[in-house]
Amino acid sequence: METKLAAQTLSVGVIGTGGMGTRHAVNLHRYIGRARVATVCDLDERRATQAAGQCGAARVMSDPIGLIEDESVEAVLIASPDDTHADLTLACLKAGKPVLCEKPLATSVEDAEKALAAEVALGHKLVSVGFMRRFDPQHLAVKCSAASGEIGRPLLFKGVHRNASVAFGISGATILTNSAGHDIDSARWLLGEEVQDVLVRGLRSRPELHPDTQDLLVIEMTMTNNCMALAEVYVNDDYGYEVSAELVCQRGTAIAEQPDMALVRAKAKRGYPVPSDWLSRFQDAYIAELLDWVASIQTGQPFHGASAWDGYVTMLVTAACIQSLHSGEVVPVKLPEKPALYK
Numbered sequence: 001m002e003t004k005l006a007a008q009t010l011s012v013g014v015i016g017t018g019g020m021g022t023r024h025a026v027n028l029h030r031y032i033g034r035a036r037v038a039t040v041c042d043l044d045e046r047r048a049t050q051a052a053g054q055c056g057a058a059r060v061m062s063d064p065i066g067l068i069e070d071e072s073v074e075a076v077l078i079a080s081p082d083d084t085h086a087d088l089t090l091a092c093l094k095a096g097k098p099v100l101c102e103k104p105l106a107t108s109v110e111d112a113e114k115a116l117a118a119e120v121a122l123g124h125k126l127v128s129v130g131f132m133r134r135f136d137p138q139h140l141a142v143k144c145s146a147a148s149g150e151i152g153r154p155l156l157f158k159g160v161h162r163n164a165s166v167a168f169g170i171s172g173a174t175i176l177t178n179s180a181g182h183d184i185d186s187a188r189w190l191l192g193e194e195v196q197d198v199l200v201r202g203l204r205s206r207p208e209l210h211p212d213t214q215d216l217l218v219i220e221m222t223m224t225n226n227c228m229a230l231a232e233v234y235v236n237d238d239y240g241y242e243v244s245a246e247l248v249c250q251r252g253t254a255i256a257e258q259p260d261m262a263l264v265r266a267k268a269k270r271g272y273p274v275p276s277d278w279l280s281r282f283q284d285a286y287i288a289e290l291l292d293w294v295a296s297i298q299t300g301q302p303f304h305g306a307s308a309w310d311g312y313v314t315m316l317v318t319a320a321c322i323q324s325l326h327s328g329e330v331v332p333v334k335l336p337e338k339p340a341l342y343k
């Protein structure tokens, strides 16, 4: 069936104007012709005002519920702190507005469940979750290689996820909730399988870090259909931001590494620069994600990224990972039946 883009421009409200929220707001303003940033919101109004200046937002607010309920806001992008995501998503569902919520959907299984149940009760999808790797050209190429059948059935996902540094004393549980969700989502999405159980180990990379720090984690996942997944998440690598995702298949492998970059020769070295953070590494993915999200709202066609179900399952697996990290044992993941809305 042919669908047409709406003639009107979509008015988006952006909640949270830290690095991620500002990046989304500026991307919407610069690259998404069929949308505009109507309002930005942050508890820190000075920061929100600065962001508004960069994305042409007409209004600045400090009350996120006020933004969600504002009649001039047609769709909402949530990029506020992780522990606010679930409540704000629920408020969007209550107001009947489409929402792109940055990952994680929630920071507890209970809250993720509430958001999922509210959407299921509504009976139609309004929630999209910002697992932007699903829009990254390299990740998509890996997915396509596997789908072509040329290298056989995927058997193993191998992920590497590194940050140059994060706040001193970060706990393993925080890393699992804030960062490792990407790797859990990549494993599910690239393999097309669900997680059955997890085993997580972690260590502190340097003695000077707070004793509770576990900044290098290894996550092993048993997947359905006799597949496996393995992810290294290291948040203090000191050299830059790097993500790779590999599928080991029956007759070959496919790997998503850094995007093509200039080969630089300098200071007696030859090599490719490593980005300092995810904002530059995944810029193309963020734009593609916004284009798809806005088009899905305007045409009624499905969004090709992660749904509330994916956000919920990721939180369920994350909780099992936290339990495994603390107990040192394999922890099963018990998925409820997938609601018909997501089939």
Ligand code: ISE
Binding pocket: 162, 163, 178, 179, 182, 278
């Ligand atoms: C960070 O919070 C993110 O949002 C990024 O997407 C992720 O790749 C990074 O590792 C996280 O720390």
